[in-house]
Amino acid sequence: xxxxxxxxxxxxxxxxxxxxxxxxxxxxxxxxxxxxxxxxxxxxxxxxxxxxxxxxxxxxxxxxxxxxxxxxxxxxxxxxxxxxxxxxxxxxxxxxxxxxxxxxxxxxxxxxxxxxxxxxxxxxxxxxxxxxxxxxxxxxxxxxxxxxxxxxxxxxxxxxxxxxxxxxxxxxxxxxxxxxxxxxxxxxxxxxxxxxxxxxxxxxxxxxxxxxxxxxxxxxxxxxxxxxxxxxxxxxxxxxxxxxxxxxxxxxxxxxxxxxxxxxxxxxxxxxxxxxxxxxxxxxxxxxxxxxxxxxxxxxxxxxxxxxxxxxxxxxxxxx
Numbered sequence: 001x002x003x004x005x006x007x008x009x010x011x012x013x014x015x016x017x018x019x020x021x022x023x024x025x026x027x028x029x030x031x032x033x034x035x036x037x038x039x040x041x042x043x044x045x046x047x048x049x050x051x052x053x054x055x056x057x058x059x060x061x062x063x064x065x066x067x068x069x070x071x072x073x074x075x076x077x078x079x080x081x082x083x084x085x086x087x088x089x090x091x092x093x094x095x096x097x098x099x100x101x102x103x104x105x106x107x108x109x110x111x112x113x114x115x116x117x118x119x120x121x122x123x124x125x126x127x128x129x130x131x132x133x134x135x136x137x138x139x140x141x142x143x144x145x146x147x148x149x150x151x152x153x154x155x156x157x158x159x160x161x162x163x164x165x166x167x168x169x170x171x172x173x174x175x176x177x178x179x180x181x182x183x184x185x186x187x188x189x190x191x192x193x194x195x196x197x198x199x200x201x202x203x204x205x206x207x208x209x210x211x212x213x214x215x216x217x218x219x220x221x222x223x224x225x226x227x228x229x230x231x232x233x234x235x236x237x238x239x240x241x242x243x244x245x246x247x248x249x250x251x252x253x254x255x256x257x258x259x260x261x262x263x264x265x266x267x268x269x270x271x272x273x274x275x276x277x278x279x280x281x282x283x284x285x286x287x288x289x290x291x292x293x294x295x296x297x298x299x300x301x302x303x304x305x306x307x308x309x310x311x312x313x314x315x316x317x318x319x320x
Contacts, residue, residue, distance in 0.1 A: 046127075049121075049126050049127055050127070052121065052126060053121045053122075053126055053127055054099070056120070056121055057102055057103070057106060057120070057121060058098075058099055058102045058103075063095060063098055063099060063102070064095065066098060067091055067094040067095040067098055068091055070094065070200060070201060070204060070220075070224060071087055071090040071091050071094060071204055072087065073220065073277075074090075074201055074204030074205045074207075074208060074217075074220050075087060075090065075204060075205075075207070075208040077205070077208075077216060077220060077275065077277070078205050078208030078209055078210045078216060079208050079209055086207050086208065089150065089153075089154075089207065090203070090204050090207050092146075093143070093146055093150070093162055093203075094200060094204070096139065096142070096143060096146075097143060097165065097166065097169060097200070100136065100139045100140070100143070100169065101169060101172070101196075103132060103135070103136060103139075104136055104169075104172070104173045106120070106121075106122050106132070107122070107129070107132055107133060107136065107173075108173070108175065108179075110122055110123065110129060136173070140166065140169075140170055140173075143162075143166045144163065144166060146162065147159045147160075147162040147163035147166060148163075150162050150207075151163075154207065157206050157211070157212040158203070158206050158207050160212060161199065161202055161203035161206045161212050162203045164199050164203075165196060165199035165200055165203055168195070168196050168199050169196055172192070172193050172196060176192065186247075186248055186251050186252075187248065187252070187260065190229060190232055190233075190248075191229075194225050194228060194229045194232070195225075197221050197224040197225045197228055198217075198218065198221030198222075198224075198225065199221075200221070200224070201217050201218075201220040201221035201223075201224055202214070202217035202218065202220075202221060204217075204220070205217035205220060216275060219271045219274055219275040220271075220275065222267055222268070222270075222271035223268050223271045223272050223275070223277065223281065225264075225267060225268075226264050226265060226266075226267040226268025226269075226271065227268060229264045230261060230264040230265055230268070233248050233257065233260055233261050233264065234261060236248075236249075237249050237257075248260060265285060265289075268281060268285065269281070269282060269285060
């Protein structure tokens with residue numbers, strides 16, 4: 001009964017904020033939109049299709065590492081060691097949440113992906129839009145129950161922090177009710193979505209025994225924020241991408257993007273120093289910055305790391 005009630009509450013809230021839930025994924029008529037091929041009608045609830053979807057959009061090993069890393073770091077920083085039971089509780093919670101966020105992103109980008117990335121699973125009709133939305137609602141309800149279970153098994157603070165993280169992820173899913181406004185402001189959009197990392201770090205540290213509002217949890221969140229936000233900016237630096245893609249370089253230009261990245265790296269450098277992990281993070285940051293510096297013949301001047309340099313080096317061919 002609690003599971004059904006939680007799922008219905010999530011579905012009702014989502015329907016009140018987003019009109020997208022009313023959309024249906026239907027095959028496009030032959031000849032419409034310049035003669036495009038009709039969209040494949042997906043099978044009803046095919047586990048095989050879901051395995052394919054997650055395999056393409058959420059590689060298992062990558063997401064397992066993304067979940068396990070923060071859990072191990074947070075628990076070992078707070079307690080000095082890692083208890084297997086706490087690690088597994090945190091790993092399950094964070095892994096499911098990360099996978100849910102990945103699927104939510106595909107739902108939110110559905111309209112853009114139909115234009116920019118029609119080869120992705122959802123636009124090409126591997127799964128129906130409504131089926132994915134229903135699965136998201138069920139997963140959110142399941143995570144709410146997991147938060148209650150955490151609170152009963154450990155203490156109220158652990159359950160509260162995980163529940164707070166789930167609630168913030170739900171707000172991200174509905175884009176805080178101002179999706180169109182945020183869409184025009186990529187930096188603010190990114191900041192509002194990366195804040196969820198702080199809730200995750202504070203949940204893990206609380207599970208390790210720290211107070212729910214501990215300074216160590218905030219610093220761990222800042223280290224994670226630095227890494228993920230820097231990656232978010234730097235993974236899309238091709239200046240030839242369409243404006244619809246919403247990349248920082250295309251929207252804001254070279255200089256602002258350069259300082260955005262410098263700022264996110266600095267957050268990680270300072271936070272890791274305050275928490276005593278700089279000896280591990282600083283060499284990695286230096287290595288990555290050094291690796292990304294342009295070298296003759298390494299990459300085209302207009303893409304990659306060159307896009308972040310205020311004065312990108314241009315390698316001209318000598319005329320015979």
